Amino acid sequence: MELEFHGATDGTTGSCHVLRAGGKSVLLECGLFQGRRDDTYKRNSGFRFAPGDIDAVVLSHAHIDHSGKLPMLVRMGFEGRIHATGATVALAEPMLLDSAMIQLKDAEFLNKRRVLEKVRARREVREDRRRGKQRLSHFRSDDDAPALSVSNPPKREILPLYLEEDVRATLPRFSPHRWGEWFEIGPALRFRLHDAGHILGASWVECEARERGRTVRLCFTGDYGRPQPILRDPVPLEPADILISESTYGDRCHPPTDDTEAQLELAVERLHKRRRGKLLIPAFAVGRTQHILYSLAHILERRKIDDIPVYVDSPLAKRATEIVYRHPECFDEQALARLRRAESGKSRLKVRFTESVDDSKLLNQMPGPMIVVSASGMMESGRILHHLAWGVASPDTEIAVVGYQAHGTLGRRLVDGASEVNILGMLHAVRARITVMNGFSAHADRDGLLQALTPIAAPCKALFLVHGENDQRLPLARTLRERGFARVECPRNSATWKF
Numbered sequence: 433m434e435l436e437f438h439g440a441t442d443g444t445t446g447s448c449h450v451l452r453a454g455g456k457s458v459l460l461e462c463g464l465f466q467g468r469r470d471d472t473y474k475r476n477s478g479f480r481f482a483p484g485d486i487d488a489v490v491l492s493h494a495h496i497d498h499s500g501k502l503p504m505l506v507r508m509g510f511e512g513r514i515h516a517t518g519a520t521v522a523l524a525e526p527m528l529l530d531s532a533m534i535q536l537k538d539a540e541f542l543n544k545r546r547v548l549e550k551v552r553a554r555r556e557v558r559e560d561r562r563r564g565k566q567r568l569s570h571f572r573s574d575d576d577a578p579a580l581s582v583s584n585p586p587k588r589e590i591l592p593l594y595l596e597e598d599v600r601a602t603l604p605r606f607s608p609h610r611w612g613e614w615f616e617i618g619p620a621l622r623f624r625l626h627d628a629g630h631i632l633g634a635s636w637v638e639c640e641a642r643e644r645g646r647t648v649r650l651c652f653t654g655d656y657g658r659p660q661p662i663l664r665d666p667v668p669l670e671p672a673d674i675l676i677s678e679s680t681y682g683d684r685c686h687p688p689t690d691d692t693e694a695q696l697e698l699a700v701e702r703l704h705k706r707r708r709g710k711l712l713i714p715a716f717a718v719g720r721t722q723h724i725l726y727s728l729a730h731i732l733e734r735r736k737i738d739d740i741p742v743y744v745d746s747p748l749a750k751r752a753t754e755i756v757y758r759h760p761e762c763f764d765e766q767a768l769a770r771l772r773r774a775e776s777g778k779s780r781l782k783v784r785f786t787e788s789v790d791d792s793k794l795l796n797q798m799p800g801p802m803i804v805v806s807a808s809g810m811m812e813s814g815r816i817l818h819h820l821a822w823g824v825a826s827p828d829t830e831i832a833v834v835g836y837q838a839h840g841t842l843g844r845r846l847v848d849g850a851s852e853v854n855i856l857g858m859l860h861a862v863r864a865r866i867t868v869m870n871g872f873s874a875h876a877d878r879d880g881l882l883q884a885l886t887p888i889a890a891p892c893k894a895l896f897l898v899h900g901e902n903d904q905r906l907p908l909a910r911t912l913r914e915r916g917f918a919r920v921e922c923p924r925n926s927a928t929w930k931f
């Protein structure tokens with residue numbers, strides 16, 4: 433058995449691990465790296481292995497940082513099947529189409545900025561000549577022009593990583609499976625998926641390979657969840673020779689969910705008292721948005737508030753919410769009860785989904801009070817950027833940060849207390865109130881990971897920690913060694929391990 437790690441090694445995005453076992457090469461996840469727009473483009477534009485050599489993909493869940501490079505994999509020669517649960521397959525279609533649209537818009541944005549920078553650079557040269565100044569750095573062509581913007585513009589034209597037609601070519605490759613059902617990728621290699629309690633359809637992966645007359649077992653956590661409203665609790669992990677675990681919150685504990693809902697309740701109350709302005713909630717369209725709506729329903733009911741409209745400004749979130757309702761097998765009892773109440777029209781939560789860009793822009797002009805839930809969760813793309821550009825400088829805006837904010841993202845800068853931020857190429861002063869609500873996380877925290885992993889320490893020959901920044905996974909590695917794991921590794925990018 434051989435493992436290669438090609439992403440999510442000191443970071444929580446771009447999950448991509450190659451497993452060579454039982455005579456086959458299988459990709460566990462094929463995720464997009466997410467972060468600063470320019471950095472993202474560079475890090476996503478290719479693979480360090482030949483896509484045509486991969487026999488199959490096993491996908492834990494539909495989040496783009498786990499699935500977002502699948503259309504590139506297919507375009508670059510992958511011809512195998514992509515195995516996932518039925519709910520993941522259902523979510524993959526709108527999510528990958530949305531991702532293709534974002535790639536296109538990002539490329540347009542970066543190219544536009546490139547043109548702008550060229551024009552500014554030329555003007556500066558002309559201005560210098562007029563004043564008789566000698567430029568220290570002279571450049572021969574436009575492409576050598578120095579960057580004058582806050583961050584460097586791209587030197588060459590940027591092409592989208594993939595297009596809608598690449599997504600259309602990828603979708604027929606999906607093979608849906610039920611939790612607990614074995615499927616074979618070769619005569620000596622089989623897999624099954626188990627409920628990971630993270631988002632709809634999310635799984636952890638169990639694998640058995642026959643090699644040199646013995647069976648080697650591997651378990652991969654994907655994104656391992658926690659008991660939370662709506663979804664069932666994660667199924668406990670099985671013992672295995674090799675474990676690969678996420679470590680997003682390897683050194684942090686979440687506040688109790690009830691406390692977090694209380695924080696959101698206070699924010700709603702502040703808005704209700706103010707009678708104007710907006711509560712902006714940047715959220716992943718899949719998973720987090722539904723959880724937020726679920727909590728808002730509860731809060732508005734308890735506070736008897738029925739005059740604050742809730743807008744979900746994300747076409748993807750609308751599709752995802754519809755898909756969520758079609759998979760009651762993933763819900764817990766309490767969620768089913770609240771869902772039935774919402775369907776009967778008795779809930780005070782009246783959600784309005786905005787579909788068109790024009791409807792989305794109209795929200796910007798409206799004084800509020802209103803709650804706007806919009807993607808992306810890390811505030812790097814999507815319609816939330818327009819809401820932030822309009823609202824971040826106003827003290828009547830409150831921004832509820834309900835998800836993990838990776839290094840280098842706009843979300844992280846706001847959480848870190850930046851006094852001004854660049855949004856869509858313009859500088860804005862930050863006067864909005866920023867409230868961080870960590871308890872909405874759909875990831876197990878340190879104690880949750882220790883609880884899941886410690887009971888299976890004894891038979892484990894090697895545990896690999898991925899999907900976590902080093903300040904989270906290194907302390908977790910130390911604790912796991914103390915808890916009885918013989919070998920815990922924090923692999924670097926492109927690292928290869930043989931067993």
Ligand SMILES: [Zn+2]
Pocket residue numbers: 493495630655
């Ligand atoms: Zn996830």
